[in-house]
Amino acid sequence: MAPGADHHCCSQGGRRQYNELMASCRAHSFRDHWLRRRRFGIWFACLAFLIVSCGSTGRTANADETTNAPETPRSSAQAVGPDGPDGPDVVLVDLDDANEVAAWTTVNDPVMGGLSTSRITFGDGGLVFSGNISLENNGGFASARSPQDTDIGRRATGAKSLRVRALGDGKTYLLKVGTAGQPWSYIQRFPTEAAVQRTYELPIEGFQPVGMRLDPVPNAPQTLDPSSISQVSIYILDKQQGPFELTISAIDATA
Numbered sequence: 414m415a416p417g418a419d420h421h422c423c424s425q426g427g428r429r430q431y432n433e434l435m436a437s438c439r440a441h442s443f444r445d446h447w448l449r450r451r452r453f454g455i456w457f458a459c460l461a462f463l464i465v466s467c468g469s470t471g472r473t474a475n476a477d478e479t480t481n482a483p484e485t486p487r488s489s490a491q492a493v494g495p496d497g498p499d500g501p502d503v504v505l506v507d508l509d510d511a512n513e514v515a516a517w518t519t520v521n522d523p524v525m526g527g528l529s530t531s532r533i534t535f536g537d538g539g540l541v542f543s544g545n546i547s548l549e550n551n552g553g554f555a556s557a558r559s560p561q562d563t564d565i566g567r568r569a570t571g572a573k574s575l576r577v578r579a580l581g582d583g584k585t586y587l588l589k590v591g592t593a594g595q596p597w598s599y600i601q602r603f604p605t606e607a608a609v610q611r612t613y614e615l616p617i618e619g620f621q622p623v624g625m626r627l628d629p630v631p632n633a634p635q636t637l638d639p640s641s642i643s644q645v646s647i648y649i650l651d652k653q654q655g656p657f658e659l660t661i662s663a664i665d666a667t668a
Contacts, residue, residue: 490603490615502576502665503568506559506645509662511535516560519544527552537580539662542647546654554650555657556589561644563593569639572666577613580660581605584653588615588664589623590637591644597622597633600648605659614667639666 507513514535521544522529529552531544542557559565569575577588585604592598599620603613622633627650645664649657 490601490613490619492603492606492611492613502663502667503572504663505565505568505575505642505666506664508539508664514540518558519556520558521555522547522552525552526550527554529553529555531555531557533557537660537662539579539660541658541660543656543658545656546649548652548654553652553654554648556646556648558646559644561591563643565645566593566640566642569642569666571668572617572639574614574616574667575639576663576665576667577603577615577661578610578663578665579605579613580610580662581607582658583607584649584657584659585651586659587648587650589627589646589648590620590642591646592638592641593643595633595641597624597630599623599637600627610662 514533517533517540519531519533521527521531528547528549529545530547531542534541534543540557544555546553546555575588575590579586583605585602587600587602589598589600600623601615601620603615605611605613617637617639620637622630622635622637624630627648647659647661649659
């Protein structure tokens with residue numbers, strides 16, 4: 414072999430190996446670049462899917478929150494006629510039964526030093542609550558109260574209003590409903606017409622929470638839950654001095 418032939422062969426061999434190495438590197442580089450682009454495309458598609466899905470769920474939740482947060486208006490009792498409006502009634506307390514009426518009790522202002530008097534009798538097909546209101550010694554109230562009975566709440570479940578069917582005397586009375594196991598009650602007034610049989614409809618949202626002395630209770634639920642009613646009472650107060658008489662033939666609930 415001529416001098417320099419080995420060097421020439423080594424140079425050619427080195428260039429061939431170098432060219433093969435560079436070609437391999439370019440192939441690997443192209444494959445890595447393709448894989449990176451493919452992985453990026455898959456990642457971007459997943460991200461887009463998650464954004465669309467989460468955005469749709471958020472809109473549904475907001476719509477539900479708006480629908481489930483209505484404002485409750487306050488209402489007052491209204492006289493709706495001798496028989497009341499059409500609609501199914503559920504009897505909460507049975508006032509057609511003399512024995513049931515006899516279980517009612519009175520609580521008057523003498524417990525606080527007053528001189529008012531009242532009594533409960535059965536007559537004219539219902540409970541007759543009568544007496545005399547005196548303002549002496551800072552008195553001025555009388556009340557008739559049913560026994561405690563959690564079945565009242567069971568019967569009142571789902572009610573939209575309570576109805577008092579009564580023969581009035583022109584004075585304003587108050588319906589108080591006690592709630593089982595709670596220190597507060599709910600009240601709503603209803604003015605009566607003298608010597609006229611009426612049905613007084615008291616919307617559930619018109620009841621206001623009060624404590625034992627009929628003072629406001631801001632910490633109590635502001636809307637009455639009819640299913641929690643365990644007692645009903647009738648009060649006369651507001652400095653309505655003199656004799657009174659109210660004949661109640663029924664206290665019902667209506668959906």
